[in-house]
Amino acid sequence: MAEMFIDCDSFFASCEQAINPSLRGKPVAVVGSAESTQRGVVTAKSREAKKYGITTGMPYFQAKKLMPNGYFIRGKPHVYLDFSRKLHDKLVTYGKYVHPCSIDEFHVSCPEGYEAAISIAEDFRAWTRNILGITVTAGVADTRVLAKLASDMGKPDGLKVIPYEDISKEIDALPVDDLPGIGYRTAATLAKRGVHTLGELRAFPKELLRPLMGVRVDWLYDSIEGREPAYGWGLPFKTKSMSNDFTLLESTADEDVIKAHLLMIADNLAGRLATENMAARVAHLHLRYTDFNDVGGSFTIGYDMTLTDHIMDALLHLYKRIYVPGRSVRLVGAGISGLTKEIQLRLPIDEESDIGRRIRDVLGDMSSRFGPASIRRASVACSTGMIANMVNPLTAGVTISKGL
Amino acid sequence: MYGDLPCPISVTARFSKGAISPLAFLWSGRAYKVSAITARWAKRSGAVVEHHFAVLSGGPDVYELELSSETLTWRIVKVYLPDGSTYS
Numbered sequence: 001m002a003e004m005f006i007d008c009d010s011f012f013a014s015c016e017q018a019i020n021p022s023l024r025g026k027p028v029a030v031v032g033s034a035e036s037t038q039r040g041v042v043t044a045k046s047r048e049a050k051k052y053g054i055t056t057g058m059p060y061f062q063a064k065k066l067m068p069n070g071y072f073i074r075g076k077p078h079v080y081l082d083f084s085r086k087l088h089d090k091l092v093t094y095g096k097y098v099h100p101c102s103i104d105e106f107h108v109s110c111p112e113g114y115e116a117a118i119s120i121a122e123d124f125r126a127w128t129r130n131i132l133g134i135t136v137t138a139g140v141a142d143t144r145v146l147a148k149l150a151s152d153m154g155k156p157d158g159l160k161v162i163p164y165e166d167i168s169k170e171i172d173a174l175p176v177d178d179l180p181g182i183g184y185r186t187a188a189t190l191a192k193r194g195v196h197t198l199g200e201l202r203a204f205p206k207e208l209l210r211p212l213m214g215v216r217v218d219w220l221y222d223s224i225e226g227r228e229p230a231y232g233w234g235l236p237f238k239t240k241s242m243s244n245d246f247t248l249l250e251s252t253a254d255e256d257v258i259k260a261h262l263l264m265i266a267d268n269l270a271g272r273l274a275t276e277n278m279a280a281r282v283a284h285l286h287l288r289y290t291d292f293n294d295v296g297g298s299f300t301i302g303y304d305m306t307l308t309d310h311i312m313d314a315l316l317h318l319y320k321r322i323y324v325p326g327r328s329v330r331l332v333g334a335g336i337s338g339l340t341k342e343i344q345l346r347l348p349i350d351e352e353s354d355i356g357r358r359i360r361d362v363l364g365d366m367s368s369r370f371g372p373a374s375i376r377r378a379s380v381a382c383s384t385g386m387i388a389n390m391v392n393p394l395t396a397g398v399t400i401s402k403g404l
Numbered sequence: 405m406y407g408d409l410p411c412p413i414s415v416t417a418r419f420s421k422g423a424i425s426p427l428a429f430l431w432s433g434r435a436y437k438v439s440a441i442t443a444r445w446a447k448r449s450g451a452v453v454e455h456h457f458a459v460l461s462g463g464p465d466v467y468e469l470e471l472s473s474e475t476l477t478w479r480i481v482k483v484y485l486p487d488g489s490t491y492s
């Protein structure tokens with residue numbers, strides 16, 4: 001199995017240089033929109049413009065100061081979109097799974113392995129140069145994260161391969177934030193521990209980072225050790241997450257009340273997952289005590305959560321770990337991340353004991369009796385009675401966790 | 405020096421295997437032979453597709469030609485100059 005990452009070099013600027021050959025080899029910055037270059041910011045710069053210190057997002061006047069003799073071109077989004085469509089149309093002719101990541105970036109999966117991936121990369125690179133007049137860089141590796149890193153390393157106009165056995169040799173000298181997905185915050189957290197390069201990260205005891213970084217630790221080490229991260233590509237760094245919280249009408253240390261709120265949140269999240277036809281891998285819990293101290297944590301589940309009781313199970317697990325009995329809580333919040341549309345593992349659901357459905361029935365009953373607007377009040381009112389005793393989904397949730 | 409743009413023009417083009425290639429065009433009484441097509445792209449608005457071609461004619465200026473799928477007429481819409489500016 002090989003993964004390939006395709007990334008066009010200075011895409012917008014390259015398109016402009018393809019159209020107008022006089023601009024090739026010159027410092028070109030694509031600026032703003034069709035109306036005016038003067039008011040815009042730099043949206044792309046050619047390889048040559050980078051040498052002047054031009055960066056994406058830089059205002060025109062500043063770029064003009066750094067590069068007084070540079071070429072400032074108004075953006076033509078429809079042209080770039082059409083070029084992008086052509087890139088995609090060409091890539092799918094190779095018969096592999098193609099996943100567009102942005103206007104000029106694509107993942108291509110090659111189950112046949114490295115040789116197939118490399119020959120596709122070579123053919124595609126020749127095609128883009130000859131037909132479109134732009135250059136692309138391809139990265140090939142065992143995983144998508146490393147394939148993207150390889151393409152970053154191979155820029156510009158390159159083909160970079162990181163075979164599994166050379167991962168350490170190839171990437172260990174790189175600063176940690178070269179790894180796609182590591183932002184400056186994570187880099188700063190690591191730097192405080194004396195970890196500046198990917199090699200230092202590899203040598204650092206993983207479990208010492210877990211309290212600081214939670215589940216991202218697994219993502220990190222999966223990435224640098226050449227395993228496809230359990231959550232899939234890029235997660236849980238992307239914004240793909242859902243959360244919900246309730247400030248309680250009255251602070252309480254009544255665990256049934258707290259759990260009833262968790263249940264409502266879990267059900268709300270499950271409903272949103274169902275709407276989006278998605279599943280989640282990670283659950284987050286957040287409690288705020290009356291003294292405004294916040295506690296929280298994340299829990300990664302070994303399967304794809306889709307139902308209320310899946311989420312509730314994970315939340316109860318977290319709850320038991322972080323809640324200090326007797327402390328008064330004023331806010332209950334929970335969320336899910338590691339969202340995916342590619343649901344790979346479904347638990348068999350026994351229709352007779354579908355606890356998730358029973359929980360939804362109870363909540364449905366509550367909201368039909370009290371109205372959706374009063375569901376918060378209703379649940380608090382009923383939590384010690386109906387939920388805890390009649391249906392007892394909370395105990396059931398704990399029971400499920402033993403079975404998994 | 406170029407007059408008003410866009411401007412309707414006469415174009416000799418080859419249509420083969422789904423690809424359109426302008427070969428020469430007549431604009432303001434002057435004939436331009438296409439020496440190279442540097443880029444082509446499509447602009448879609450509803451069912452109408454405008455085919456755009458950036459072409460050279462021996463010199464450094466780049467001429468953007470447009471063929472409308474609706475009217476099957478050609479226009480010259482823009483000229484890209486060597487200094488990076490455009491005339492339109």
Ligand SMILES: [Mg+2]
Pocket residue numbers: 007008009010011104
């Ligand atoms: Mg790019």
